[in-house]
Amino acid sequence: MGAPNRGRMRVVLIVFFLGLLSQVSGFLTFLTPKVGVYLINELGPGKKLTLHCRSKDKDLGWHQISFLEMYGWHFRINLWRTTLFWCNFSWYNAGIRYDGSFKIYDAARDEGRCAVLCDWKVRPTGLYAYTNEIGTYERLYRWPVPDKTVSRK
Structure with missing residues (x-):
């Protein structure tokens, strides 16, 4: 027994x-760094950006930001350095809707790239992230080709 x-x-x-x-x-x-992520709408005057960001544990909800407005949040990286936030974006240009879902913070990628302040510029040509090593914004994502059948009336 x-x-x-x-x-x-x-x-x-x-x-x-x-x-x-x-x-x-x-x-x-509390031993891990506190990170701030900021997204700025640079799509052009009159263009609104709709976004929905979340992680496995936290849903930040839907937001709409106008041209040159910013949306951001803060969080702490988990001990395993696996913290991941992604966002769904949509916006209209000439009646055509552009949609995309992108990793906005990935600890494995971003701890070195942006450390504790991760800035993004959302532009008609894609999403640009500030990279500390090169001291400028670089395009990390392009917009997927829009579905021409989806348009705003």
């Missing part, structure tokens, strides 16, 4: 320590 009980005890201990690790890692996020 001793061997089966030891096996169960190991499973119980493993589950206990995994639960404890999960709680401690959530508590210890």
